[in-house]
Amino acid sequence: MSALAVVHDAAVAFVLLAVARAVKFAxxxxxxxxxxxxxxAAGLAAGPALAELAGGPVARAAACAAVLAVLATVWVGAAVWRTFTVEVGPLAFDGLVRSLFSREPSEVSWVRSWTLGFYRGSPGFALLPVPAVAWLAVAFLPPQTHPAARPVVVALLVTWLAVTPARTRAGAWLGCALAAATASAPAALDRPLEWWHPAVVLALLPACRPLRRRGLMRGSLAGDCLLPRPWPSPPRGPRTGAAGTRRAGTEGDGWRARAPRGSPYAGALRGHDVLLITLESVGRSHLARFTPGGASTPFVDALYARAVVSERHVVPSPLTTNAHVLLAHGRYRAAGESQVHRLTAAGYRTAYLTSARTSYNGLRDVITEAGYQILLDRSRLGGAVTDRELPRAGVDALLDELTASRASRRDPLFLHVHTHDTHVPYCVRDPRFRRRGEGRQERFLDAVEESDDNLRRLHRALIERGVLRDPLIVVTSDHGESFGSLGYHFHATAVTADQTLVPFALVHPALPPAVIPRSSHLDVLPTVLDLAGVPAAPAHGESLFHDDRPRRLALWAGRPMRRSTSCYGLIDGDRKLMIDLVTERCFETDWEDRSPRTLHGPERHHAAQLATAAMRRLGLD
Structure with missing residues (x-):
């Protein structure tokens, strides 16, 4: 093993990482x-070299397998990011295993299909394993063949680079030049490799993290796929940012849960049934009521026409499990007594109905911890139930459960219905609603229109069969969905308006129609309990009928495949900050992302510190 060989290996690894970065962040x-x-890249080269010096060929083989696993993670991660704007991390593989065992194959096949579709559209990048395997295989050839094999690897690398999107990147070509120079360098220039050479290189990897935390170094593609991203440090003292945002983490900053106050409507609907409807993945901008060309929703529109509605209703975290925590607890985290527990203690029967499989991604645990007495999901309803069957199969099962319970029919019912078919891959069951085509957004809008019809039928069945009587109806969504705005797709990937602004309507004949300028999921159950005359548990939200509610919200995308969120932000007044740790972008904008302004330098650093302080104060980091 020689020093030039390690430099050559580092140059090849750098080209592979440079191509993956160029594709991922095109x-x-x-x-x-x-x-x-x-x-x-130097670390990927130094690891096998040090392993060989310490343990011989067997140790090097194990180290090369680890390097190949890192490159495979980067390769898959780039495709997943471009397809879903979700960053692959160690949890992704755990999530994949759980998906295979807890969901039907038809429910997860679209992930594989869409990811393979990306590779088909980027055939050059799809071939990354070829130069990677060829490079690592050289070490297992007889030593006397290495001088001839390395130029072949360089030729393969150059040919491959020329057919990838990174062919315009000077850095990648410089890596190829270094690989070529070290592959053909005269033997007289080479030096034997000492064990401490690769050891020093490997020691640099953990040393980089403090520099990143202080904003002095940008992250690496491989390291960020494998390790938690270091967050910016919170501010050290009181300060006002460029966006007019006060420092988080002080007394009276709005981050402490408090007992909600009673409103002028307190107890106005005491003893009434409550129907909470959450649409899956439906953002405010997806409805024709708000956006030309959006989905037509006659049932929701009819409710809006006689409702207390919110102009800007925010989901602080656009991930289904997080949204359920925000709703059920009225707090950012599920610590302590929920608002559902308070309803149960006040004599309400509490039930949750959905066609989703709640065992996937921890939703069942969230619902159980919230205190629902009855949980009816896909597994309880027969395993093949969709939203279309809820008006019959769902209501039948709900009536059976309510009849079997010891509660009196005179006890009011709190029923949470969560739809599912508008979740990716956007299922349209009834051919009548297949109107727009097979594009993702087109299929999604068709699914929203079918979902609206399903809710109309379900609402009618609940009333006609006596499950609900004169109910207070609350309609909202768990979160929205992105289709390319600001470069994001799907949900739980960013805190953009597409994902965090959702419809909201509160309907009952005793409530005069009104428009609330702003609200969030934190306010929903405190409002319901206020109307029901039930004292609410401490919450970060309040009844919507208070005009002086806090105007400050922490935002975070969720943790679909990582141990920490990759995108988070802060709303203060009319302004919003958004920090993306993956793309290293920072925006200042309004609630609806109109005219976002990219922040740079000290202004960017301070904005990131402010949002980080809020996240840490709430225990969300």
Whole structure:
């Protein structure tokens, strides 16, 4: 093993990482290679070298397998990011295993299909394993063949680079040049490799993290796929940011849960049934009521016409499990007594109905912890139930459960209905609603229109069969969905308006129609309990009928495949800050993302500190 061989290996690894970065962040500033990629490339080369020095060929083989696993993670991660804007991390593989065992194959096949579709559209990048395997295989050839094999690897690398989107990246070509130079360097220039050479390189990897935390170094593609991203440090003292945002983490900053106050409507609907409807993935901008060309929703529109509605209703975290916590507890986290527990203690029967499989991604645990007495999901309803069957199969099962319970029919019912068919991959069951085509957004809008019809039928069945009597109806969504705005797709990927602004309507004949300028999921159950005359548990929200509610919200995308969120932000007044740790972008905008302004330098650093302080104060980091 020689020093030049390790430099050659590092150059090849750098080219592989540079191509993956260029593909993953195509069209963004983050597509340029960074010093962190060079350090990780050196680490990928130094690891097998040190292993061979310490344990011989067997140890090197194990180290090469680890390097190949890292490159495979980067390769898959780029495709998943471009397809879903979800960053692959260690939890992704755990999530994949749970998906295979807890969901039907038809429910997860679209993930594989869409990811393979990306590779088909990027055939050059799809071939990344070829130069990677060829490079690592050289070490297992007879040593006398290495001088001839390495130029072949370089030729393969150059040919492959020329057919990838990274062919315009000077950094990738410089890596190829270094690989070529070290592959053909005269033997007289080479030096034997000492064990401490690769050891020093590997020691640089953990040393980079403090520099990143202080904003002095950008992250590497490989390291960020494998390790938690370091967050910016919170501010050290009181300060006002460029966006007019006060420092988080002080007394009276709005982050402490408090007992909600009674409103002028307190107890106005005492003893009434409550129907809470959450649409799956339906954002405010997806409805024709708010956006030309959006989904037509006659049932929801009819409710809006006689409702207390919110102009801007925010989901602080656009992930289904997090949204359920926000709703059931009225707090950012599920610690302590929920608002559902308070309803039960006040004599309400509480039930949850959905066609989703709640065992997936922990939703069942969230519902159980919230205190619902009855849980009816896909597994309880027969395993093949969709939203279309809820008016019959769902209501039948609900009546059976209510009859079997010891509660009196005179006891009011709190029923939470959550739809499912508008979740990706956007299922349209009834051919009558297949109107727009097979594009993702087109299929989604068709599914929303079918979902509205399903809710109309379900509402009628609940009333006609006596499950609900004169109910207070609350209609909202668990979160929205992105279709490319600001570069994001799907949900739980960003805190953009597409994902966090959702419809909201509160309907009962005793409540005069009104328009509330702003609200959030934190306010929903405190409002319901206020109307029901039930004292609410401490919450971060309040009844919508208070005009002086806090105007401050923490936002975070959720943790679909990571141990910490990749995108988070802060709403204060009319302004919103959004920090993306993956693309290293920071925006200042309004609630609806009109005219977002990219922040740079000290202004960006301070904005990130403010949002980080709020997240840590709430225990969301």
């Amino acid at each position: 069209g963004q500033a983050a597509a340029r290679p960074v010093p962190g990629d060079g350090i990780w």
